[in-house]
Amino acid sequence: MGNIGIILSLVIIFGGLVALLIRSVLAREVDRRIIFLFIFIAVAAPILFPITFSEKPTPVVQALFDKVESLPAGSTVLLSFDFDPAMAPEVQPMANAISRHCLEKGHRVIFMSLWATGQALLSQSLSEYILPGFPEKVDGVDYVSLGYKAGNEGVLNVIVTNFRKMFPTDVNSVPLDSVSIFDGINSCRDLDLVVAIGGGAPGPKEWILFVGDPAGVPVGVGVAAVIAPQMYPYYPEQVVGILGGVKGAAEYEYVLKTTHKRFEDMDSPGLKMMGPQTLAHIVIMSFIIIGNVIYFRSRRKEKKQ
Amino acid sequence: MRRPLYIVMAVVLALFLLSWYLKTGSYKGEHEHYILRGLLVTFSAFLTLAVLSFLYRDNPFYKFAEHLFVGVSAAFWMCMGFWTTIVQNLVPRLSVSLSEYFKVPPQPGDYNFFFYIPVILGVLLLMRLSPKGGWISRWPLAFIVGTTAGLNFVRYLRSDFIKQISSTFVPLLGTQWQGVGHFLSNLDLSATGELVVMFGNWVIFLGVFCGLIYFFFSKEHKGAFGIGSRVGIWVLMVTFGASFGYTVMGRISLLVGRITFLFRDWLELIN
Numbered sequence: 001m002g003n004i005g006i007i008l009s010l011v012i013i014f015g016g017l018v019a020l021l022i023r024s025v026l027a028r029e030v031d032r033r034i035i036f037l038f039i040f041i042a043v044a045a046p047i048l049f050p051i052t053f054s055e056k057p058t059p060v061v062q063a064l065f066d067k068v069e070s071l072p073a074g075s076t077v078l079l080s081f082d083f084d085p086a087m088a089p090e091v092q093p094m095a096n097a098i099s100r101h102c103l104e105k106g107h108r109v110i111f112m113s114l115w116a117t118g119q120a121l122l123s124q125s126l127s128e129y130i131l132p133g134f135p136e137k138v139d140g141v142d143y144v145s146l147g148y149k150a151g152n153e154g155v156l157n158v159i160v161t162n163f164r165k166m167f168p169t170d171v172n173s174v175p176l177d178s179v180s181i182f183d184g185i186n187s188c189r190d191l192d193l194v195v196a197i198g199g200g201a202p203g204p205k206e207w208i209l210f211v212g213d214p215a216g217v218p219v220g221v222g223v224a225a226v227i228a229p230q231m232y233p234y235y236p237e238q239v240v241g242i243l244g245g246v247k248g249a250a251e252y253e254y255v256l257k258t259t260h261k262r263f264e265d266m267d268s269p270g271l272k273m274m275g276p277q278t279l280a281h282i283v284i285m286s287f288i289i290i291g292n293v294i295y296f297r298s299r300r301k302e303k304k305q
Numbered sequence: 306m307r308r309p310l311y312i313v314m315a316v317v318l319a320l321f322l323l324s325w326y327l328k329t330g331s332y333k334g335e336h337e338h339y340i341l342r343g344l345l346v347t348f349s350a351f352l353t354l355a356v357l358s359f360l361y362r363d364n365p366f367y368k369f370a371e372h373l374f375v376g377v378s379a380a381f382w383m384c385m386g387f388w389t390t391i392v393q394n395l396v397p398r399l400s401v402s403l404s405e406y407f408k409v410p411p412q413p414g415d416y417n418f419f420f421y422i423p424v425i426l427g428v429l430l431l432m433r434l435s436p437k438g439g440w441i442s443r444w445p446l447a448f449i450v451g452t453t454a455g456l457n458f459v460r461y462l463r464s465d466f467i468k469q470i471s472s473t474f475v476p477l478l479g480t481q482w483q484g485v486g487h488f489l490s491n492l493d494l495s496a497t498g499e500l501v502v503m504f505g506n507w508v509i510f511l512g513v514f515c516g517l518i519y520f521f522f523s524k525e526h527k528g529a530f531g532i533g534s535r536v537g538i539w540v541l542m543v544t545f546g547a548s549f550g551y552t553v554m555g556r557i558s559l560l561v562g563r564i565t566f567l568f569r570d571w572l573e574l575i576n
Contacts, residue, residue, distance in 0.1 A: 033360065033361060036360045039557075039560070040564075043557065043560050043561055043564055044564055044568070047561065047564055047565055047568055047575065048568065048574060048575065058496075059496055059497065086559065088562070089558050089559055089561060089562025089565075090555060090558040090559070090562075116382075116385040116389060148389065149389070149393070149394075150385075150386075150389040150390040150393065150394055151390075151394065153453075153456060153457070154456075157456065168397075168410060168412055169410055173410060175410070208464060209457075209460040209461065209464045209465070210460055213460075213463060213464045213468065214460075214463075224555055225551040225552065225554040225555035225558065226551060226552050226555045228551045229544070229547050229548045229551055233469060233472065237468065237471075237472045238464065238468060238472075244551065245551060245554045245555055245558065246554065246558045246561075247554065273558060273561050276557065276560075276561045276564075277554060277557055277558070277561070280557045280560075281553065281554075281557070284553060
């Protein structure tokens with residue numbers, strides 16, 4: 001049924017695109033709302049009738065995966081959820097995948113957020129996606145949530161030398177000295193890896209500038225697609241790996257599923273999103289071609305006149 | 306308002322009331338607060354469709370959603386500012402009784418006279434609301450701008466300037482170069498192979514060099530210099546193209562998120 005649905009959708013989309021191409025060759029205008037309609041169908045069809053692709057992890061994604069994989073069990077990893085609901089469809093899948101990977105490898109995970117909106121998404125991730133897969137993990141021993149702290153770069157500037165000065169307690173008001181994860185952890189310098197997930201300011205860039213470089217802590221980033229190109233100059237000297245947009249999330253999910261049997265049946269929203277992404281990109285590229293056909297035809301027409 | 310508009314609004318509201326009724330019916334027995342949940346999901350769906358309706362053209366539904374979003378955002382950030390900055394960061398360092406009142410753990414060891422300075426600056430910032438004393442707010446603003454600039458300057462200079470320059474110094478023959486014979490006999494086209502790494506390093510070197518030439522305006526862009534400048538334009542174009550591609554991916558992801566919400570949480574067409 002799913003196959004018939006997606007085939008029917010593809011026929012409608014590409015039949016429509018050919019019709020539009022013919023229309024543009026005949027030098028007729030295409031209303032912008034037609035473009036919106038095509039994008040809607042291209043996105044909605046693979047959601048209703050899912051199509052999935054296998055992903056080959058790119059070196060930047062593989063590097064972050066390998067870093068998490070190579071750390072010895074018991075290492076301390078800090079994950080920062082610096083995003084809001086608008087960015088969540090892109091970056092929450094990668095945050096969930098990395099969290100699961102860290103817990104599976106037996107790392108101690110410290111969760112926090114530099115965005116007020118990130119705290120709610122962090123607790124949603126923990127309660128709905130991450131912790132149900134790890135009932136044996138104990139709060140304060142295997143993981144801890146510090147929640148949100150106001151202060152932007154100021155927070156990073158303080159925790160790079162002293163955690164307790166900025167976070168006297170965890171999110172449940174338990175003093176940090178009573179949280180066993182923090183035994184021997186005084187500042188960010190004592191962490192084995194920081195993974196910053198976000199796409200605005202403060203976010204991954206600030207983690208590199210205010211923690212990664214001055215403290216010499218390895219930093220991995222998972223970023224919204226819009227700022228992914230800004231992160232590439234930092235690789236591989238200043239960041240160990242980059243997950244760029246939903247493609248990065250899909251690649252990480254794929255490599256996690258193929259290397260760890262526990263996650264074979266894991267919900268993978270990143271991989272699911274690649275179907276609509278692929279189809280929508282093909283439609284956009286088709287419209288770029290149609291737009292160029294219209295442009296060159298109108299230019300030739302003007303020259304003739 | 307014109308009559309057809311009333312009719313459209315009535316139809317839309319009726320449809321959403323119907324969807325609320327149907328939703329609560331499907332939730333019944335599964336959730337404790339199914340009526341409230343049904344209402345919230347239906348209202349969220351209404352707002353999503355109201356925002357998307359702008360793609361057709363500007364309309365009252367879009368305006369309603371836009372104004373609601375701005376108002377709720379402003380209120381949310383004002384509350385967050387008070388509870389997270391003043392209550393959580395400042396109050397525990399000022400007074401034990403205030404900390405107990407707001408139920409935040411006090412930090413007696415941190416008591417310091419200097420914590421009153423941000424309080425004073427914060428009050429001065431509010432002078433902006435006064436028509437005559439508005440100029441006073443420039444002092445705390447100057448402090449904020451100066452502190453931020455000072456804090457960022459060193460970090461950006463080290464990480465974005467010095468480290469980025471050093472990252473551009475890449476070995477043009479790669480790090481594993483052992484001569485032409487070894488290179489040709491071990492030709493590897495994979496992403497980590499010697500050829501691809503070497504090619505990547507040349508792209509970085511020439512890309513940065515030609516990009517800088519393009520922004521050098523003290524010499525006329527003619528001859529070899531002009532060719533370098535033109536290559537620089539191409540490098541910039543490719544960079545902007547990559548950024549555009551990523552931006553498209555980001556926007557489509559957001560659309561996928563919204564449509565998934567409509568299909569899964571509201572219409573329950575998918576699991």
